Amino acid sequence: MTEKKVVLKFSAQNADKPIIYHLVKDYDLIINILKASINPHKEGTMVLEISGDRYEEGISFLEQHGVSVLPIETEVVRNIERCTNCGACTVHCPTQALYIKRPSMEVEFDGEKCILCLMCLKICPVRAMEVKV
Structure with missing residues (x-):
């Protein structure tokens, strides 16, 4: 099972969508939200630990919906x-x-x-x- 930390960057267009819900429900991923914030312009950032066998599919889903995914390799x-x-x-x-x-x-x-x-x-x-x- 893959477990990685990533930073997600949301735009105002996708910050109010149930994207994390779909990662859990549709891709059977385990999500641990480490930090989350949305600024007054409705742009958001989340730091997550994501684990599950369908990790790569979940990351593709995020990118298809305009969410920037930055792996934490530091x-x-x-x-x-x-x-x-x-x-x-x-x-x-x-x-x-x-x-x-x-x-x-x-x-x-x-x-x-x-x-x-x-x-x-x-x-x-x-x-x-x-x-x-």
């Missing part, structure tokens, strides 16, 4: 030598992939929870968070 990593454990990144991490371990008060990173929002890269004052391609 990952965020923490440079432990550079990290000062200030905790600034933990406040901005929407999934708590970055958190403070108690009682040691050290910053920990759980890459499995990361949805690649990249907020940690912008926030980290010592640039301890890096993108690995």
